Amino acid sequence: MARSVSTNRKLVTTFFAWAVGLAIFFPILWTILTSFKTEAQAIADPPIFFNFHWTLENYVTVQERSNYFRHFWNSVVLSGGSTLLGLIIAIPAAWSMAFVPSRRTKDILMWMLSTKMLPPVGVLVPMYLIFRNLGLLDTQIGLVIVLTLINLPIIVWMLYTYFKEIPGEILEAARMDGATLRSEILYVLTPMAIPGIASTVLLNIILAWNEAFWTLNLTAAKAAPLTAFIASYSSPEGLFYAKLSAASTMAIAPILIMGWFSQKQLVRGLTFGAVK
Amino acid sequence: MGRITLDKVSKAFGDVEVIPPLDLTIEDGEFVVFVGPSGCGKSTLLRLIAGLEDVSGGEIRINGQDATQTPPAKRGLAMVFQSYALYPHMSVRKNIAFPMRMASMPKDEQDRRIEAAAKALNLTDYLDRRPGQLSGGQRQRVAIGRAIVREPDAFLFDEPLSNLDAALRVGMRLEISELHKRLTTTMVYVTHDQVEAMTMADKIVVLQAGRIEQVGSPMELYRTPRNVFVAGFIGSPKMNLLTGLEAEKHSATTIGIRPEHIAISSDSGTWKGTVGVSEHLGSDTFFHVTVEGFHDPLTVRASGEVALYYGDTIYLTPDLTHLHRFDAQGLRIA
Numbered sequence: 001m002a003r004s005v006s007t008n009r010k011l012v013t014t015f016f017a018w019a020v021g022l023a024i025f026f027p028i029l030w031t032i033l034t035s036f037k038t039e040a041q042a043i044a045d046p047p048i049f050f051n052f053h054w055t056l057e058n059y060v061t062v063q064e065r066s067n068y069f070r071h072f073w074n075s076v077v078l079s080g081g082s083t084l085l086g087l088i089i090a091i092p093a094a095w096s097m098a099f100v101p102s103r104r105t106k107d108i109l110m111w112m113l114s115t116k117m118l119p120p121v122g123v124l125v126p127m128y129l130i131f132r133n134l135g136l137l138d139t140q141i142g143l144v145i146v147l148t149l150i151n152l153p154i155i156v157w158m159l160y161t162y163f164k165e166i167p168g169e170i171l172e173a174a175r176m177d178g179a180t181l182r183s184e185i186l187y188v189l190t191p192m193a194i195p196g197i198a199s200t201v202l203l204n205i206i207l208a209w210n211e212a213f214w215t216l217n218l219t220a221a222k223a224a225p226l227t228a229f230i231a232s233y234s235s236p237e238g239l240f241y242a243k244l245s246a247a248s249t250m251a252i253a254p255i256l257i258m259g260w261f262s263q264k265q266l267v268r269g270l271t272f273g274a275v276k
Numbered sequence: 277m278g279r280i281t282l283d284k285v286s287k288a289f290g291d292v293e294v295i296p297p298l299d300l301t302i303e304d305g306e307f308v309v310f311v312g313p314s315g316c317g318k319s320t321l322l323r324l325i326a327g328l329e330d331v332s333g334g335e336i337r338i339n340g341q342d343a344t345q346t347p348p349a350k351r352g353l354a355m356v357f358q359s360y361a362l363y364p365h366m367s368v369r370k371n372i373a374f375p376m377r378m379a380s381m382p383k384d385e386q387d388r389r390i391e392a393a394a395k396a397l398n399l400t401d402y403l404d405r406r407p408g409q410l411s412g413g414q415r416q417r418v419a420i421g422r423a424i425v426r427e428p429d430a431f432l433f434d435e436p437l438s439n440l441d442a443a444l445r446v447g448m449r450l451e452i453s454e455l456h457k458r459l460t461t462t463m464v465y466v467t468h469d470q471v472e473a474m475t476m477a478d479k480i481v482v483l484q485a486g487r488i489e490q491v492g493s494p495m496e497l498y499r500t501p502r503n504v505f506v507a508g509f510i511g512s513p514k515m516n517l518l519t520g521l522e523a524e525k526h527s528a529t530t531i532g533i534r535p536e537h538i539a540i541s542s543d544s545g546t547w548k549g550t551v552g553v554s555e556h557l558g559s560d561t562f563f564h565v566t567v568e569g570f571h572d573p574l575t576v577r578a579s580g581e582v583a584l585y586y587g588d589t590i591y592l593t594p595d596l597t598h599l600h601r602f603d604a605q606g607l608r609i610a
Contacts, residue, residue: 178349
């Protein structure tokens with residue numbers, strides 16, 4: 001009897017999991033489907049699911065009207081650059097918090113995290129003015145700095161939790177063996193934390209890739225990443241759902257593919273410490 | 277050369293003084309064991325010598341040079357940790373090479389030393405493995421190999437055998453003693469196991485609550501413990517300690533008699549007792565004997581196999597030439 005109950009329960013939970021998964025994925029699926037419809041079919045009521053005339057014309061129009069590859073390249077530079085810069089700052093920071101904590105370390109960590117609770121729009125005007133005065137508006141370097149700063153708390157937190165798992169004795173052994181602080185971090189700590197660092201990098205690239213508030217407000221044309229590319233299709237000219245969907249699909253495809261291939265690493269990274 | 281001198285060295289964590297000022301000299305080539313119950317500060321003392329902790333006061337001299345502020349790597353000491361602390365992402369070869377790589381030693385010299393250490397420690401076949409693929413004993417040998425190649429002035433061992441099983445522990449104990457005889461380098465060894473201390477040390481330092489209770493050779497400590505603590509700590513099984521009327525008979529507050537210094541008889545003796553649990557080791561038998569009027573049962577050692585059983589009545593006679601007497605402060609009365 002116990003066996004049949006557990007089979008039933010399994011069925012229910014599996015069904016429930018699929019339902020939730022589909023509900024989450026549905027908007028993305030709908031966007032991808034819409035991108036292959038004509039504008040008329042896109043706004044048809046009742047909505048058409050599969051039996052429409054598949055077309056690639058939206059993609060052609062989008063590529064003709066705006067330069068996808070320039071935006072794509074900007075996204076790569078911004079997410080890659082901000083991740084790299086973030087790591088350079090966060091690895092030493094997390095090292096010191098994990099291995100030479102002070103009485104205030106926990107407070108500093110909480111304080112850093114609290115900056116994520118601030119509504120970004122609250123500092124938009126001062127940030128805009130600072131960027132304007134420094135000539136950083138619509139530059140890659142300016143955006144790399146902003147994205148680094150907004151994601152830094154998460155990078156430090158994640159690395160801190162990974163570093164905490166590394167036994168301090170191993171670093172002490174390195175110190176006894178004559179390693180300088182630099183070699184200790186470079187040859188011992190970092191290689192041991194590679195899985196953790198990889199998850200952090202992946203998550204940070206995804207966050208930076210999808211960041212829309214600052215990238216939209218601080219760029220115009222030159223440094224605009226794919227978020228701005230999408231936004232340019234929700235235009236005052238009227239709603240072109242099919243073209244907007246095509247642009248969105250093109251924008252999310254790279255990160256979706258990357259996420260798909262690295263999902264194991266990502267899940268491991270995000271649940272690290274919780275299930276050890 | 278590896279002479280280490282501690283001059284009024286003390287250590288406090290915040291307001292808690294874990295090591296009150298203490299003096300100690302470790303001579304060149306000596307095998308010194310710090311022994312004491314857990315939390316007695318023995319590991320902290322070793323870490324102070326290593327430079328992994330900063331002293332709160334006093335001076336540490338290595339070969340006559342003040343090394344109090346010298347960073348760990350510059351002290352010329354090598355350390356073997358309890359958890360082995362091997363670099364898990366490096367092969368055995370790279371683990372052993374690491375200190376030499378940090379010292380920018382020429383590659384061929386590195387290889388020569390690695391080969392020599394691997395041969396001495398039976399690691400030649402394992403050089404390309406990762407620490408995770410080795411057994412506990414092999415890992416410990418890699419940790420020792422990593423220490424040897426630096427040719428340090430002194431080795432520091434922090435409870436290196438406590439993660440090994442009993443059989444392996446005896447083997448490694450011999451290997452480390454053997455290593456000391458061969459290298460004649462100073463070794464400072466921390467353990468809570470008094471058997472390790474007795475079997476390996478030239479000089480034992482008994483610690484309690486950060487204080488040195490006694491320093492001496494194993495036999496000195498065994499024969500003339502300076503106080504009740506050392507008397508009870510050194511020796512296995514423990515010395516029998518008696519207070520009250522029995523002690524007063526010998527004009528002392530506490531008297532001590534080791535299990536091997538009590539004679540057993542079936543018809544006459546100083547004390548009459550009842551045999552409780554007995555432990556048969558083959559070579560020896562230990563009896564726990566309840567004596568009327570004594571608070572704790574006495575432990576008595578008999579050589580070989582003795583046909584005495586639970587509940588038997590026996591008579592015990594202490595060998596008065598081996599009786600230890602202590603005063604009200606717990607100090608030895610000469």
